[in-house]
Amino acid sequence: MTDTESPQPGSAPHEGVVTLTDWMSSRTDEQLTEMLRLRPDLTVPPPATLDVLAGRSQQRASVLRAAEDLDTLALTVVEYLALERADDNPVSRTRLDTLVGKRATKKSVTAALDVLRSRALVRGTTDLTMVPSARDAVPWRVGRILDAKPELTAERVDAALASIEPRERELLTTLAKSSSIGRTKDAAPGTPPDRPVQRLLAAGLLTWLDENTVELPQQVSQALRGEPVSDPSSLTPPAVTAVSHPISDIDATAAGEALELLRQCASVLDALGSAPAPTLKAGGLGVRELRRVAKSAEVDETRVALVVELLAAAGLIASGMPDPPPPGDNGDDMWAPTPALDAWTAASPAKRWAALATGWLETARLPWLIGMRDANDKPVAALSDEARSTAAPRDRRVVLGVLADLRAGESVDVADLVRTATWRRPRIAPRLGLTPVTKFVAEATTLGIVAHGALTSAGRALIRGADAAAAMHTAMPEPIDYVLVQADLTVVAPGPLTPELHQTMALIADVESAGAATMYRLGETSLRRALDAGMSAAELHALFAGTSRTPIPQALTYLIDDVARRHGRLRAGVASAFVRCEDPALLAEVLASPAAEPLALRALAPTVAISQAPLADVLAHLRAAGFAPAGEDSSGTIVDVTTRGARVVGRRSRPLYRTPAVPTDEQLGRLVGEMRAGTKASEVRRSEGVRSDGTRASGAATIALLQRAAASRSSVSIGYVDAAGVSSERVVEPVAVGGGQLDAWDPAGGLVRHFTLHRITSVSLLG
Structure with missing residues (x-):
């Protein structure tokens, strides 16, 4: 009601x-x-x-x-x-x-x-x-x-600013960067009209308040800061010029952005898994390490800064002690993937996207601040506390809420977006300026929440709490289970592959280019990687025959057979590691090679040698020397010794800021019932005379009595219970009552004290 x-x-x-x-x-x-x-x-x-x-x-x-x-x-x-x-x-x-x-x-x-x-x-x-x-x-x-100037349009403000002198503009700029209200003697009547303040008043660029005070109109302040100019006296939402796009085009563009982001995230996760990045002493990821990750993942450095923030927000990377520790580990915390990565990798592309998008929407951070200068003129590091903002989730929802209120497929330019957002939330207008809103939209575009300036179907579902993953799944092209093998030993995936085929292609081929279609390159190294993982030549032939829509080139058949024939002739096992070979001449060649010295290989027999180095190191050194060994277990079965990369269990850190939990409607309903019961019981007790001194009839009577004492400047005796629950009687002189608080002069202490009204148990007027 x-x-x-x-x-x-x-x-x-x-x-x-x-x-x-x-x-x-x-x-x-x-x-x-x-x-x-x-x-x-x-x-x-x-x-x-x-x-x-x-x-x-x-x-x-x-x-x-x-x-x-x-x-x-x-x-x-x-x-x-x-x-x-x-x-x-x-x-x-x-x-x-x-x-x-x-x-x-x-x-x-x-x-x-x-x-x-x-x-x-x-x-x-x-x-x-x-x-x-x-x-x-x-x-x-x-x-x-009452003093608003709706006639100060953007055009008039620009024209007026163009006609003033540098000294006058400097004065206005100072007000725009600080308080809009300024104190000056030049505002007094009779001041010569050629003085800067008088000239600005005459031009309408300042508002006269009194003989010592002037104010900078909002439109002028906005123009000086480069913000969209709006009329502060308008009590209706700003008019916007919407441009309509086919929603199918918007969703298709968003799906492409989402798939590209997922590929980049996978590359960054691989880079951090292979070589975790040290955590700065002040927290965060250093510029040098960020560049290293960008180079390793082959992703633009600016994009990597956003990607690592998204991965951290989704709980896919964290700072801690990685397992296994990297070479040369000194015990310091490092940024590395978390165990959640394994489940995320196995999920569908739409669900992986939803995890990233939800993390971005709710994270209390501003990734676009990375690289900017902080208060100490130092660049803001990725994942550092300097990029933290508890208001960020709320601000994002305000901006996206403006787009959500448009019809599906409609977009507005950033200036209209800023005007509408600041009209809707004027108390947070400084956080919704042109730069923050532009950055919010850019990040949302990278995520596929926004495309062509309009909210996508998946983005609309995301901010409304619906199934965003299902909406993105509909927008994404259907996964395909086939590839196109070319005569030059490249393989084209004309769309997103099924998860199983995608993992297989990542094992047996190297990505040469990615996009709507992915180009893979087959080579001796990539095929050897598949054989190392336990695949046989027959399985590789069957795989290409069953998944390729194009004829298998003869060069690929020969390459598979050639690599498989040489693969495994030389085998290494755990002794710490051993090397065995049916060909004594080949093993002798290995023992005479440069790889034998760092591995400390020692021959036990014409076909067997051992090493104290770990099996993975033996395989790596032998491959680097030009041999093609295969790993085997104690039964002689080929095993994959490829590591999955480091993992770190993120520690639960104590939040810097706490927000009160929002109770449910059922809990609030019970609380309302309890308050009504408590109020009724309090009234019954007062009517029966059950009170401390009989002077307080109700909260309203207390406030009325205190207000009367403040008006007549009379002293009162109050009973008060402080935050520790200690009761006391005090004689004070009320000064002001309001906002749930009593301001009163305490003669004993010689100062004004502040009392919370609901802690006052009794009031007696003394005169």
Whole structure:
């Protein structure tokens, strides 16, 4: 039920209600549950009564948090109510409509008031009362709406800025980079008109507030910072120019980007698995190591910075002690893949993409900051704390939410995106400037969440909590189970391969080029790799015969047979390692080669030699010397000794910032019932005289008594329970009451103290 509907039977009417506690009592359980859902901080710790809830909901910090999601219209309504002092005396809805005028429709103002009431920032329908702290939620100077200059369009601002002198522009730039309000004696009447401030006032580039104060209009500030210019007095969302694209084209482009990103992620994971990267002392991945990974993975360095952030967000890489440790390990932490990589690799491409996209959407980091200079003029390292931002997930959702509200396939330029996002969330407008929004869209494009400036079907499903993997699976081309073998020993995969065939091709061939179609190169080294893994020549012939849509070239048949004939004639095993060969001449050649010395090979018989080096090292050295040995186990069966790469188990680090858990609707419903019961029990106890000193009748009476004492500058005696639960009696002189807090002069301490209202147990007026 909204406030414009009739209250349910048994509920008190809203009009005439003075206190916030009584107004909350008149709300339905559903309305209170919704308020607690929108303001979860009010539930920690659970308030015992509605009295406590009302006091807590007026706390400045809680009010500012509740106002984060308010748009420009709702905050302007708060501004008008603040100008009319609605925190002291109710303001009629008719008066508010008169103030708003034609800037917004009555329907939209009603909707804004419903939003404010749902958060307990405003109460009443015909007569409106505002929580005092709500004034502080307005992110601009209260009263700016009265001085707004809608005539300052982007063209007029540019023309005016072009006509001023460098000294005057410097003055404006200083205001644009700091506070928009400046203090100057040159604003006083009678100041010579040739002074810079007077010239800027005459040109409309400054707004006169009083004889000592001027303000930089928002449009001028935006133009100086290179931001899209918007009218601050507009109470309607900015008009945007949407361009329509076929959704099929958008999804197809996104699928291509997603597949390319998955290939790059696999390359970076292989590089980090083969050679883990040391963790910087301050955390993160150093520039030199980032370049090494980029070179090894054959991926652009800027793209690698984003890729490692995505992999970390998805839990696929972490910093810790890798297993097995790399050569020359000194015990320091290193960045390497986690055990989650194995399950991720085995998943379908769409599910692998969904893991990356979800990680990016929820990560409290800004990957686009990598490489920029920090406060100490040092480049921001990948995976470092300097790129951390707890507001990042929220900001991404605001930007993508603007695109989600367009029709499928529609895109807008970044300037319109910035204007709309900042109109919707003016309190976080500094974080939604041209640069951050552009970077958000660029990252979303790389991930396939956005394509051609429009939200993809998979991106829309992602931000709405639907099955994003299924949407991306539909957009991706169907995996194919065949390849095209060429006469030059290249193999073309004209689309994404099935997971099984993809893994097989990665084993027996080297990627030469990737894209919509992947080109593989067959060679002696790649075929030997397949034989080392246990495949036989017959299996290789059968594989190409069964998967190639083109005839098998004779050169490939000869190559397979030739490599297989030479492969395994020389065999190495564990002794630590042994080398055996049916051809004594070949083994003698091995013992006389340069590889024998570092391996410390020693002949036991004409066909057998041993080494103390590990089997993998023996095989590597012999292959490097030009031989083609095969590994075998104790039974003589060929074994694959290829390592899977290092793995590191990520440690659960204590988060730098904690956000309150959002309770479920069922939990909130129970809490509302408990507060109503607690309020009723409190009223019964007060009616029976069960109270500390008999002076406090209700929370409303306490506030009224304190406000009266503040107005008459009288002293009061208060009973107070501090955060440690210690009770005390104090004599103070109230100064101000509001926002859930009492500010009072303490004669004993000689200073102003602050008391939380719901901790005051009794009040007695002393005179």
